[in-house]
Ligand code: PEP
């Protein structure tokens with residue numbers, strides 16, 4: 150049992166709020182040498198996903214399991230707050246018992262705490278005592294067996310049905326695992342009891358379980374009595390065997406099913422861009438009118454104004470970049486860097502100067518040059534490039550505003566929350582919006598990759614894109630319902646529809662909350678199959694966000710993001726710093742680094758790659774890596790060096806032939822030898838039909854496969870992944886694509902290799918279920934999808950998922966698969 154000394158006790162403390170109280174209690178443990186300072190952050194993080202209020206004025210803050218390395222020595226501190234600290238609404242805490250537990254030495258102390266918890270008079274006494282020894286005595290002296298409501302009962306009370314299991318978690322049946330046990334037990338009607346040596350506890354009572362004092366590797370007997378006793382025993386025993394410690398956060402409810410909406414009202418159909426239901430008045434987005442004179446007398450003066458306006462806009466963009474980066478992360482902010490590059494375009498500036506010299510005002514000349522270029526870009530065939538016309542107009546307006554003679558009609562700020570309708574929203578437009586006032590977004594234009602779609606998803610605002618011009622003619626302030634899951638905007642809904650939509654909206658909120666609370670629980674199907682749920686990221690800062698969102702590692706680092714938005718490739722050292730920052734943030738979780746995947750839709754201007762007629766079928770992915778050892782070798786060197794700082798795997802993109810894989814492996818091995826580095830697993834992306842057909846041969850030379858369904862779908866169906874009118878049909882759930890994945894999994898498992906999926910369909914709830922049923926063991930997805938997919942997988946059995954996958958394979962169309 151651990152020792153509680155006066156140094157672990159703080160009397161008469163005061164805190165404004167729970168955060169301050171946790172910091173005070175945590176600092177006691179830091180000062181006593183029990184843990185590192187960073188473990189306090191872990192404690193605060195846990196509060197976001199679980200309530201550590203134990204009841205009766207006591208809370209037990211403790212960190213996340215993954216941060217256990219920050220604990221130096223198991224210890225407990227007790228801070229007394231005589232004035233109380235509000236933990237949650239209606240929960241006031243007087244004693245904060247902070248726990249840094251490496252093992253189960255604190256279990257007995259916790260058991261004593263639960264005795265205290267049962268007795269309000271003792272809590273009151275300890276909350277006001279001026280003698281630390283009082284607290285020490287009460288928590289460390291053997292229990293007196295006094296009257297407790299849920300005291301363990303004698304062994305004679307065993308039920309007829311039971312199962313014996315050993316606690317497999319590293320720290321016994323302490324608060325977190327016991328809470329997880331109770332959550333599962335409460336899902337069943339049957340009475341549940343747990344016996345440990347001579348005591349029997351109520352399996353649905355946290356207090357009762359804690360009093361068992363069952364430490365690590367302790368044998369316990371789980372007993373159940375009632376209509377669903379067998380199912381309860383099966384679920385509880387499986388959870389214990391999988392280590393309740395890992396399944397430590399609140400458990401999801403068993404009916405975590407995404408709600409769906411079907412209404413009577415007239416609807417405009419668009420492309421679903423961000424899920425959820427919004428109900429509210431429709432408001433059209435308006436930009437202010439910028440008025441400029443057509444002509445000007447003094448060309449020199451106009452040129453100076455132009456230069457000053459461009460410089461001021463550059464400054465604004467820099468500030469906006471830093472502000473958005475702080476608020477929403479580097480990836481969201483990157484677009485404002487790109488906007489700065491537009492301002493540096495010499496062609497654009499020269500064209501404007503020529504117009505000024507011809508007698509036009511700076512504003513008029515600038516507008517003319519921007520419009521011409523935006524029209525050129527908008528008329529391109531490439532859907533993704535088309536969308537960049539919006540960026541050009543956006544940056545153009547920014548400069549134009551600075552050159553304006555007058556600005557007419559300021560864009561409306563909203564006093565009530567609205568559903569915003571717009572032709573399209575530029576990144577600057579969205580950065581100016583107050584998310585609290587936007588219930589939903591519907592744009593006439595734009596595709597699934599438009600900024601509106603990306604930003605709406607990251608802000609968790611329901612959204613529809615590509616709804617067509619009809620939405621722009623709907624009356625202002627008319628009530629409507631937006632279904633971001635199905636992509637419908639319902640107009641003039643009746644009372645019945647509104648009632649239904651409100652119900653579905655509440656279901657969405659409850660679902661999101663439950664998923665968020667359970668995001669650190671592993672995705673284990675009801676029959677015990679674990680699916681690894683990891684994240685796709687593009688930069689170092691996102692690794693930390695991924696872990697905080699419940700990702701179990703990184704299944705795809707799109708390393709090309711490190712090469713974008715700059716003037717030259719990152720050096721080996723720069724890359725090493727970025728990769729090792731990620732391994733640090735991941736703290737032992739796996740990181741799969743995909744080597745440079747440039748070409749196709751991903752352009753890097755400074756590489757001056759020759760233009761290709763058909764870039765998706767050109768020198769992209771691994772073909773470029775093999776052609777450019779000046780890029781490939783430094784990257785491999787950086788990866789092998791970073792692999793010494795954490796578990797790193799290498800993945801090659803766009804492999805189409807065995808020769809490509811062998812050539813890439815040979816270069817990697819050469820680099821490894823040169824560095825004297827340890828070997829790492831080398832896997833490949835399966836994105837090209839030939840790779841599927843050659844999977845048995847490729848599996849002989851790859852440690853794992855990860856299916857890139859975004860590209861695989863476009864190559865299997867011959868539909869450009871960014872095409873505005875084909876994008877909806879280019880569905881990765883098309884049976885043709887699923888059959889390709891099935892072939893890949895079969896080939897891999899015959900060779901004893903694992904298969905993941907890192908294309909967008911892995912983060913689609915239906916897609917994830919079918920993929921798991923096909924035998925895919927790792928799903929890698931965008932960070933916001935992690936919690937939802939984990940929660941959904943936990944409600945399914947592998948047997949059912951396999952049956953679902955077989956039915957999907959037998960379908961004739963993607964629509965049939967989606968309807969399953
Ligand atoms: C894919 O093609 O599915 C994939 C994950 O790679 P990217 O989207 O980066 O091309």
Ligand code: MG
Pocket residue numbers: 836857859860
């Ligand atoms: Mg790809």
